[in-house]
Amino acid sequence: MGASIPQLLVNGVALGAAYALIALGFVLVINAVGAVNFAQGDLVMAGGFVAVTITEYLTPWASDNLPDLAFIGPRASAVGLGLVILPLTMVVMAVLGLLFSALAYAPLRHRPPVSVFISTIAVGLILQHGANAVFGPEPRVGPPLVVDGNFALGPITLSIQQLSVILAAGCLITGTGLLLSRSQLGRQLRAVAQDPEMAEAIGISAGHCIAITFALAVALAGSAGMLLSNQFFVAPSDGGLFMLKAYIAVTLGGWGRLDGAAFAALLIGVFEVMMAAFVSYVMAEALLYAGVLLVLLVRPSGLLRETIQRRT
Template sequence: MDFFLQLLFTGIGIGAVYALVALGFVLIFRAASVVNFAQGEFSMVAAFLMVVFAVDLGWPYWLSFLISIAAMALLGAVFNLFVYYPLRNRTYLPVLISTIGASIFLSNSVLALYGPQPQVLPGWLDTPGFQVGPVYLDSQYLIIIGVTLALVAFQYWLFEYTLLGKKLQATSQDKEMATLLGIPVAAMIMITFVYSAVLGGIAGILVAPVLFVSIQMGSTIALKAFAATIIGGFGDVAGAILGGFAIGVIETFGAAYISVPFKDAFAFLVLIAFLIVRPQGIFGERVAEKA
C-alpha cells in the first residue's frame, strides 16, 4: 500500500505536466480549429531558456522564470502571426503541416544554438521534499501539482466570470457569429496562442528539474499530451485535464509493475484501446452525420 501511494503521487505529478500541455492543445483547437503539433516544443524552448538564464548566466530563479514566460508569450504571438494567420482561410491540412514544420524548426534551432547535450535545471526549492507517513513528497512534484491546480482554477474563473473569457468561448464556438457580435476574432485567437504558449512553457519549466532538459523532451511530452486530449475527449477542457492526469498515473504504474523500458508505450496502448472502444473520449459526444 505504501508503494502504491508513492506511485500515485508521482503519477499525479507527471500527469499534471501532461494536463497543462493538453490544455494548450485544446484551447488552440477550439479557437482556431487546428491541432498545434508545436505545443511540445514550447515546453522544450522554455526549459532551455531557463537553463540559459538561471544556470549559464546565473540570474535569480524567479527573474529567469518571468523572462522565460515573457519570451514564450512573445513566441506564441510570433507563432500565430507567421504560422497560423497566413493560412487561416485555408483548410485544416495546410495549417496542420505548418505547425509540424514550426515544430521541426524550433527543435533544430535549439539544437544548432545549444547542442545535443542534455542539461540539468535545479529545482525550485532547496528542500528536496519531506516524508508524510509512508509517502515521500518530492518538493518539485508538489510545485507541479500546485501550479497546475492554480492554473486550472484560473482558467475556470477566466472563462466563467470575465468578459474576456466569454469572448474567447464565443470565438471558439462560432467565429462568424462572434464577428457579427463585434468580437475581435483575430485578437481572441492571438490571445489563445499566447496563452497556450505560456501554458506549454510553464509545463516545460516545471518538469525540467525532474527530467533532463533535452531536444527530445518536447516531442515526448506533446505526444502524451495529445494522447491525453483524445482519451479525455478532443476539444473538451475537463477531458484534457483528466486525460493528462490519467496518462501520468497509467505510465507510472505500468513502469513500476510491468516494464520500465516500455513506460512510454503504456499511454499509447490506452489510446488505442479508447480509439477502439470509445473513440470520442471520456467527455466527448458521438457525432453522426446524415447521408
C-alpha cells in the same frame, strides 16, 4: 524499486499535472482554430530551455544581490528563485506564442485545417533543431521551483519539488479555468472558439482573440516545460512525446473539452509512473498507444462526448 506507493502517486500526479498544462494549451488551440498544434511538445521543450537560460542569468545576480541564507543550505540564495523564473518563462513563451500564431497560423487561416497541422509540424522541426543548434543535444537541468530536497511525513519521504509542481500546476489550471469562465476576455475567447463570424458580428476581433489564445496556449506549454525541466531535464528531442501525450489526453478526454483533457492527462501521468515502476517504461508507452487504439476502435468519436463537431 525503492519508492513507496504514495511517493509514486505524488510522482504520477506531478507528471500528470504538467501534462494537463500541455493538454490545456493543445485544446485551446483546437477550439480556437480547429487545428491540431503539432508543435505543442516542442514548445514545452522550448519552455524548458527558456527556463534554463533565465536561470543562468538570474543565479549569479541572485547570489550577488540577495542576502545569503546560509542556514538553509549550500545554494541558499537560489531558494525560491523558481517562483520568479516560472512567470518570466511564461511571459517569454507568451510572446513566442504571438510570433507562432503570426507565422504558422495567420497566413493559413483561410485554408483547410490540415495546412495548419503541417505548418505546426514545420515550426516544431525549427524549434527542435534550433534548440539543438543553440544548446546542443545533451539534456540540461532546469531550476527547481522552490528548493531541492525531500521532507518526511512519518514513514513516507516526499519530494518538495514534486509537491510544489503539483501546487503550481494546480494554480495555473485553476487560473486558466477562471480566466475562461469568469473574465470578459475569457468569454470573448470562448465566443470566438464557438463561432468566429458571430463573434466578429458583435464586435469581438477574432484575429486578436486567436492570437491571445495562441499566447496563452504556448505560455501553458512553457510553464509545463519549466516545471518538468528540473526532475526530467530538458533536451531538444523531447518534444514529440509531450505532443503525443497531449494528443492522447485530448482524445481520451473528449475532443475540445478542457476539463476532460486535464483529467485524462492526470490519469496518463499516474499510469505512466505506475507502469514504469512495476513493469517497464517501454510497456507503459506501448500500452498507452495500444489503449488509445482500442478506445478509438470501440468508440470512434473518442471516449467522452465531443463538444465540437467536424474538426481536423
